[in-house]
Amino acid sequence: MGGLAEVRYIIASRPGLAGDVAPTAAAGHARHRLTELHARMILVTGGAGFIGSNFVLDWLAGTDEPVVNLDKLTYAGNVRNLDGLAGDARHRFVRGDIADQPLLESLLADHAVRAIVHFAAESHVDRSIHGPGDFVDTNIVGTFRLLEAARAYWSALPQASRDAFRFLHVSTDEVFGTLAAGDPPFSETNQYLPNSPYAASKAASDHLVRGYHHTYGLPVLTTNCSNNYGPWQFPEKLIPLIIANALAGKPLPIYGDGRQIRDWLYVGDHCSAIRHVLESGRAGEVYCVGGSSEKANIDVVQTLCGILDAERPRADGTPYASLITYVKDRPGHDRRYAIDARKITAELGWQPAETFETGMRRTVRWYLDHQDWVADVTSGGYRDWIAKHYGG
Numbered sequence: 001m002g003g004l005a006e007v008r009y010i011i012a013s014r015p016g017l018a019g020d021v022a023p024t025a026a027a028g029h030a031r032h033r034l035t036e037l038h039a040r041m042i043l044v045t046g047g048a049g050f051i052g053s054n055f056v057l058d059w060l061a062g063t064d065e066p067v068v069n070l071d072k073l074t075y076a077g078n079v080r081n082l083d084g085l086a087g088d089a090r091h092r093f094v095r096g097d098i099a100d101q102p103l104l105e106s107l108l109a110d111h112a113v114r115a116i117v118h119f120a121a122e123s124h125v126d127r128s129i130h131g132p133g134d135f136v137d138t139n140i141v142g143t144f145r146l147l148e149a150a151r152a153y154w155s156a157l158p159q160a161s162r163d164a165f166r167f168l169h170v171s172t173d174e175v176f177g178t179l180a181a182g183d184p185p186f187s188e189t190n191q192y193l194p195n196s197p198y199a200a201s202k203a204a205s206d207h208l209v210r211g212y213h214h215t216y217g218l219p220v221l222t223t224n225c226s227n228n229y230g231p232w233q234f235p236e237k238l239i240p241l242i243i244a245n246a247l248a249g250k251p252l253p254i255y256g257d258g259r260q261i262r263d264w265l266y267v268g269d270h271c272s273a274i275r276h277v278l279e280s281g282r283a284g285e286v287y288c289v290g291g292s293s294e295k296a297n298i299d300v301v302q303t304l305c306g307i308l309d310a311e312r313p314r315a316d317g318t319p320y321a322s323l324i325t326y327v328k329d330r331p332g333h334d335r336r337y338a339i340d341a342r343k344i345t346a347e348l349g350w351q352p353a354e355t356f357e358t359g360m361r362r363t364v365r366w367y368l369d370h371q372d373w374v375a376d377v378t379s380g381g382y383r384d385w386i387a388k389h390y391g392g
């Protein structure tokens with residue numbers, strides 16, 4: 001497992017920053033060296049979360065352009081997802097909050113950041129129903145602070161760097177609300193009709209991003225993506241929760257009638273869409289991203305049970321589907337999401353590589369091979385590790 005000795009960390013120059021790790025003269029020299037060495041790099045926020053860590057790993061598998069990775073390490077952030085980058089000088093991890101504007105300004109000043117890819121968010125709808133405050137703080141206020149820091153940094157760049165700079169805001173299809181059975185899928189022109197505190201907070205952040213482009217000219221890009229699944233997804237979301245519960249012999253909770261529809265996309269395909277948009281998207285534009293893979297929740301769960309029956313049959317021979325349990329519905333539960341991804345395909349040539357079937361099989365196998373990860377993030381062992389290495 002990676003630890004402080006193995007992962008390279010940026011040491012912020014300002015005393016008392018959340019990301020500070022034993023500030024030393026050597027650390028200051030290291031920062032200076034980084035600025036000199038790396039003329040181009042990207043700042044990723046939320047790069048220890050599910051999609052962010054997949055993105056950082058994919059990015060550094062495909063390019064040598066370094067990444068500064070800013071993440072608060074909430075319950076959903078797992079820096080150990082990035083253990084594969086231990087000792088890799090192209091990755092610098094900073095623990096900190098996107099709402100900490102002085103930290104953001106210092107990071108941007110210290111690195112030649114040519115783009116920001118903004119994943120950091122509170123992301124779980126059920127949590128937003130029980131406690132919306134963190135969603136307002138991070139998704140709205142945090143995005144505002146990040147935009148302010150980006151605007152100040154970008155405004156002071158030489159013209160060529162200003163033109164090339166990009167702020168890519170990673171958003172969701174949930175901002176568009178819900179679809180009835182026969183409605184056409186969401187596209188870039190849909191009205192915003194968010195239905196949960198999470199969706200409302202993401203909608204607000206999308207509006208701020210748009211406003212910074214139209215008012216200040218900040219070169220922003222926004223992606224609105226459908227439901228992702230794949231490795232390193234925290235087991236509070238449907239697919240990893242069902243896999244974990246099935247393997248533990250626990251009930252598989254289906255909200256309401258289980259006929260709600262989501263458009264599922266393998267996380268690696270979302271990451272490739274973001275790379276396409278970052279590389280070739282037109283500043284100020286919005287791109288909808290989806291898998292053209294609409295499935296009812298109960299069918300997703302039945303598919304997972306079938307794969308598990310084949311890959312890891314239960315000792316008593318009963319099918320995993322016997323654990324399916326219908327439970328009380330989520331308040332305000334959106335009935336159907338679907339994405340029309342023709343714009344990103346036509347303009348940027350993006351297409352998903354995985355089908356629902358291949359992506360689900362890969363995902364189940366990953367969780368079977370990483371049951372220690374699931375046990376760790378759900379047992380408190382991970383929080384203990386953070387407390388030991390970061391002091392809380």
Ligand code: NAD
Pocket residue numbers: 045046047048049050051052070071072073074075076077078096097098099118119120121122123124138142170171172173202224225226227228229234
């Ligand atoms: P996640 O909850 O797995 O990860 C979020 C990450 O952000 C975590 O590492 C967390 O520590 C970090 N974070 C939270 N608050 C922070 C703060 N104040 N400062 C710095 N870091 C903070 O989320 P995810 O599923 O990876 O989603 C990433 C982004 O993609 C979000 O913006 C989400 O709205 C969007 N999105 C997600 C999906 C999906 O299906 N998961 C689909 C479309 C869009």
Ligand code: DAU
Pocket residue numbers: 123124125126171172173174225226227228236237238239241253254255256258260261262297330337
């Ligand atoms: O559409 C994109 C969104 O997808 C992202 O913006 C969110 O960050 C992400 O969490 C996801 O939101 P959902 O609410 O669709 O995902 P979740 O995995 O929580 O639920 C998927 C569906 O499964 C939803 O209809 C609720 C249902 N569900 C979920 C859980 C956790 C159940 O039936 N049982 C469950 O236990």
